[in-house]
Every structure is written in C-alpha cells, then in structure tokens.
Amino acid sequence: MRHIISVIVENKPGVLSRVSNLFSARGFNIESLAVGETEDPNRSRMTIAVAGDENVLEQVRKQLSKLIDTIKVTDFSDIPFIERDLVLIKLKIVPAKRSEIIEIANIFRGKIVDVSERTLTIEASGTEEKVNALIKTLRPYGISEMARTGRIAMKRGSGE
Amino acid sequence: MRHIISVIVENKPGVLSRVSNLFSARGFNIESLAVGETEDPNRSRMTIAVAGDENVLEQVRKQLSKLIDTIKVTDFSDIPFIERDLVLIKLKIVPAKRSEIIEIANIFRGKIVDVSERTLTIEASGTEEKVNALIKTLRPYGISEMARTGRIAMKRGSGE
Numbered sequence: 644m645r646h647i648i649s650v651i652v653e654n655k656p657g658v659l660s661r662v663s664n665l666f667s668a669r670g671f672n673i674e675s676l677a678v679g680e681t682e683d684p685n686r687s688r689m690t691i692a693v694a695g696d697e698n699v700l701e702q703v704r705k706q707l708s709k710l711i712d713t714i715k716v717t718d719f720s721d722i723p724f725i726e727r728d729l730v731l732i733k734l735k736i737v738p739a740k741r742s743e744i745i746e747i748a749n750i751f752r753g754k755i756v757d758v759s760e761r762t763l764t765i766e767a768s769g770t771e772e773k774v775n776a777l778i779k780t781l782r783p784y785g786i787s788e789m790a791r792t793g794r795i796a797m798k799r800g801s802g803e
Numbered sequence: 804m805r806h807i808i809s810v811i812v813e814n815k816p817g818v819l820s821r822v823s824n825l826f827s828a829r830g831f832n833i834e835s836l837a838v839g840e841t842e843d844p845n846r847s848r849m850t851i852a853v854a855g856d857e858n859v860l861e862q863v864r865k866q867l868s869k870l871i872d873t874i875k876v877t878d879f880s881d882i883p884f885i886e887r888d889l890v891l892i893k894l895k896i897v898p899a900k901r902s903e904i905i906e907i908a909n910i911f912r913g914k915i916v917d918v919s920e921r922t923l924t925i926e927a928s929g930t931e932e933k934v935n936a937l938i939k940t941l942r943p944y945g946i947s948e949m950a951r952t953g954r955i956a957m958k959r960g961s962g963e
Contacts, residue, residue, distance in 0.1 A: 659826075677953055679953040680835070728839075766928065768889055790848050793837055800918070800919040
C-alpha cells in the first residue's frame with residue numbers, strides 16, 4: 644500500500660540525510676519527496692510518498708519519531724486530507740498543434756508559462772491523479788522535459 | 804548566493820541518501836528540495852535550493868556529477884529558467900473575515916481547496932517571490948498550518 648507521510652523537522656543541516664538514510668537502509672524507494680518551509684521558519688515539512696511492507700513501514704515511522712530533530716510524524720492513510728502536486732511539462736510542438744495543446748491545458752486548468760517557436764511549457768497542479776491524467780493526455784504530443792514537485796498533503800479543516 | 808540545482812538521477816533506493824549526504828557532509832542546509840517523476844519513469848529529478856560558499860558548492864556539483872546514479876546536473880544560475888513553487892495554507896478564521904481572505908486568494912490566483920466553520924485552506928503556485936508575498940499578506944490573519952513543495956525549475960524553451 645502507498646502511504647503519504649509528513650514529517651515536521653528542525654530546519655538544520657543533516658536532517659534530510661538522517662531521514663533518507665532511515666528509508667534507504669530498509670530498501671524503501673521514496674516515490675516522491677517535497678521538503679519546504681512551514682509556518683515556523685525554524686521548521687521544515689518533509690512530505691514523503693512511499694510504498695512498501697506495512698510492518699517495515701511501521702518501524703520506519705517509529706524510528707522517524709525518535710530522531711532528535713523530528714517534531715511530528717503524520718501518516719495520512721486514515722485521515723481526510725488534501726493533496727497537491729505541481730508539474731511543469733515542456734512539449735516539442737509543431738505550430739499546427741499549438742491550439743490543440745492549449746485547449747487540453749485549459750481543460751486541466753493548466754497555465755502556459757513559456758512559449759517558443761518549437762516548444763510550449765505548461766504548469767498544472769492538482770491531485771496526483773489529475774496530474775497523471777494530464778501527463779497521459781499530453782504524452783502523444785511529445786514531452787521533451789518534465790519536472791514534478793511530488794505531493795504535499797494537509798489534514799482537512801473540515802475533517803477536524 | 805542562492806542556487807537552484809537540478810539533478811536527474813536513476814530512480815533507485817539509496818540515491819536520495821547519497822545526494823543529501825554530499826550536502827550535509829559540508830554543512831550545507833538545503834532550503835528546499837523536490838524529488839519527483841520525470842518524462843522517463845526510470846529517472847527522478849531532484850531540484851535543490853541551496854545557499855553557501857561558491858567554491859564549496861562547485862565541489863559539491865562536481866561530486867554530484869560523479870555519483871554513479873547521476874545522469875545530469877544543471878545549475879540554473881546563468882540560464883533563463885522558469886521556476887514554480889506550490890503552497891497549501893490553512894488559516895484559522897472568524898466568519899467575518901472569510902470574504903476578505905477569499906479576495907486576497909483571488910488576487911494571487913489562489914484556489915480555496917477546503918472550508919470549515921473555523922478554517923479556510925488556500926492552494927497557490929507561482930515563483931518563490933509570489934508565494935512569499937501571499938504568505939506575508941495572509942500571516943496577519945493567522946496561519947495555522949502550511950506545506951510548501953519547494954521550487955522546481957526548467958530551462959525556458961524560449962532561451963534555447
């Protein structure tokens with residue numbers, strides 16, 4: 644089963660290493676990871692998407708909680724949450740296809756963020772599912788480059 | 804000086820550890836990190852925002868390039884690029900302030916993604932500068948929780 648785990652940590656050098664070492668020591672491949680600021684400048688939030696054996700993952704969660712720089716560990720498996728993922732997709736285009744691609748971007752509420760004679764770059768955000776659907780729709784047009792943030796997640800205020 | 808570095812790596816367990824260890828061994832604190840899928844399912848893109856001594860950072864870049872799982876290292880310092888950052892901001896609200904906050908979200912082209920009697924959650928994306936400006940504007944209303952992906956970056960097609 645896939646899990647999204649959020650870890651609030653002290654914003655210090657070495658913390659990322661300690662957290663990633665915990666996963667790699669057990670052979671877990673992190674699918675996506677986003678590390679960014681929180682409401683407190685002294686703390687960072689790491690959002691980790693990972694799949695693997697439940698029992699081993701339970702051990703990892705416990706060890707994460709025990710790290711000296713960890714403030715809080717949340718597994719979103721049983722919590723109503725909001726997730727968002729952001730993608731930048733650069734397409735190689737022929738001018739005749741441009742309007743067709745712009746139409747697809749609009750359907751997914753994406754934004755055109757860069758245009759050149761032969762390329763078009765689209766920004767889009769949403770649930771992982773939505774972003775995956777956009778990528779699938781655009782793939783036949785020729786994706787030349789793609790960057791994805793990985794998911795961030797937050798407990799719904801309406802679920803509290 | 805701050806740098807945004809993108810590293811295309813093989814999508815394997817342990818790669819994240821090796822990369823983050825390179826930075827932490829030199830005392831670099833990574834400001835933000837986003838690790839996500841690329842156009843090739845066997846490869847991930849790590850986008851690292853880091854500040855520090857130029858000479859030491861140059862060494863880190865060289866060592867990153869030498870890692871067995873590294874495909875390509877790009878430093879965006881001298882390249883025209885697009886950057887995007889995504890944030891989820893949960894605010895504690897009193898009903899009387901709701902419309903005021905929604906107006907701010909609209910100005911920044913943010914979306915309201917969750918509402919409850921006492922909370923409002925906003926999603927917004929853009930350059931780091933824009934996201935910082937939104938956070939600054941919302942802070943007086945009372946941010947209870949914030950998650951940020953960190954920046955992703957891509958060379959402009961129009962700069963090629």
